[in-house]
Amino acid sequence: xxxxxxxxxxxxxxxxxxxxxxxxxxxxxxxxxxxxxxxxxxxxxxxxxxxxxxxxxxxxxxxxxxxxxxxxxxxxxxxxxxxxxxxxxxxxxxxxxxxxxxxxxxxxxxxxxxxxxxxxxxxxxxxxxxxxxxxxxxxxxxxxxxxxxxxxxxxxxxxxxxxxxxxxxxxxxxx
Amino acid sequence: xxxxxxxxxxxxxxxxxxxxxxxxxxxxxxxxxxxxxxxxxxxxxxxxxxxxxxxxxxxxxxxxxxxxxxxxxxxxxxxxxxxxxxxxxxxxxxxxxxxxxxxxxxxxxxxxxxxxxxxxxxxxxxxxxxxxxxxxxxxxxxxxxxxxxx
Ligand SMILES: [Zn+2]
Numbered sequence: 001x002x003x004x005x006x007x008x009x010x011x012x013x014x015x016x017x018x019x020x021x022x023x024x025x026x027x028x029x030x031x032x033x034x035x036x037x038x039x040x041x042x043x044x045x046x047x048x049x050x051x052x053x054x055x056x057x058x059x060x061x062x063x064x065x066x067x068x069x070x071x072x073x074x075x076x077x078x079x080x081x082x083x084x085x086x087x088x089x090x091x092x093x094x095x096x097x098x099x100x101x102x103x104x105x106x107x108x109x110x111x112x113x114x115x116x117x118x119x120x121x122x123x124x125x126x127x128x129x130x131x132x133x134x135x136x137x138x139x140x141x142x143x144x145x146x147x148x149x150x151x152x153x154x155x156x157x158x159x160x161x162x163x164x165x166x167x168x169x170x171x172x173x174x175x
Numbered sequence: 176x177x178x179x180x181x182x183x184x185x186x187x188x189x190x191x192x193x194x195x196x197x198x199x200x201x202x203x204x205x206x207x208x209x210x211x212x213x214x215x216x217x218x219x220x221x222x223x224x225x226x227x228x229x230x231x232x233x234x235x236x237x238x239x240x241x242x243x244x245x246x247x248x249x250x251x252x253x254x255x256x257x258x259x260x261x262x263x264x265x266x267x268x269x270x271x272x273x274x275x276x277x278x279x280x281x282x283x284x285x286x287x288x289x290x291x292x293x294x295x296x297x298x299x300x301x302x303x304x305x306x307x308x309x310x311x312x313x314x315x316x317x318x319x320x321x322x323x324x325x
Contacts (some may be wrong), residue, residue, distance in 0.1 A: 014207075014211075016208040017203050017204070017207045018196060018198065018203060018207045018311075018312030019194050019197065019198055019203050020195045020196070020198065020209055021195065021198055021202075021206065021312075021313070022193065022194075022195050022223040023195070023196055024191070024263075025191065025193055025214040026189055026190060026191040026192070026193065027186040027189070027191075028187065028188070028189050028190075029187070029189070029190065029192045029314055030185050030186075030187060030188070031182050031185060031186050031187070031188035032184075032185045033183055033184040033185065033186070034183050035181075037180065037184075037285055038182075038183045039181075039185075042181070042184075043186055052278060080202070082261075098320045099193075100191075129282070137284070148273065149186055
């Protein structure tokens with residue numbers, strides 16, 4: 001065509017047709033953690049795992065959102081120090097890659113209830129897939145101390161520890 | 176009085192839903208042609224020309240497959256000036272979004288006019304596609320520029 005501007009009539013240098021279109025969709029936020037999660041993140045910067053206790057039934061929430069979703073009461077400023085040891089409640093062996101998860105496959109996604117907490121934490125277990133099981137006792141493996149920031153990434157993953165499995169009754173409510 | 180709580184922590188947070196869509200035969204031809212710096216439209220049974228092409232006639236639902244090449248120059252039918260572009264917009268300086276009717280087409284589509292200033296935009300002005308040095312088969316392979324400033 002006379003009004004084509006740059007290409008002349010050269011044939012395409014590509015063998016393949018364009019059959020797929022990548023459609024980027026993204027939203028950029030400045031995320032505010034809020035008072036309660038900020039307290040939790042400042043704790044983890046010091047290597048502390050801070051939960052909060054519901055004043056109505058005494059259950060310990062970790063991480064805490066600052067109020068009890070069941071009783072609709074606020075928790076105030078008091079925190080509970082939790083162990084970095086816990087028990088695997090459930091797990092999933094992940095064999096499908098995900099663009100935003102840079103882990104080698106397969107990896108083990110676990111729900112852990114930390115000792116002293118009444119809510120579960122989702123994390124990753126470093127173990128052979130055939131060894132993971134419910135009730136398994138695990139402990140957090142932390143980054144080197146000088147790398148700690150106000151981020152949950154301070155905990156790299158969980159690892160099995162040499163303790164007998166927890167009794168089913170101790171964690172069955174979390175399944 | 177309670178002591179002032181420490182300020183809340185904040186952090187940048189990007190949420191992405193990037194996906195790939197399968198183009199199908201008509202749009203595959205359209206995007207493949209863009210990679211070759213050519214504009215492909217589709218002709219309806221009444222002779223009118225849809226640009227960008229559609230797979231089906233919007234009025235009758237009939238399948239369309241009469242692809243034809245049309246000009247990469249056209250006319251601005253409507254426009255809006257973007258004085259402060261956001262990060263994900265196609266240019267990092269002020270530009271116009273415009274409805275453009277290419278010569279040979281009966282429909283308009285939304286695209287970008289890289290004009291020097293708002294005052295150089297007008298409805299009815301002539302524009303032509305300016306192609307990127309590297310084309311990939313995408314609507315961002317080109318922007319429009321006023322014909323006089325090409
Ligand atoms: Zn409660």
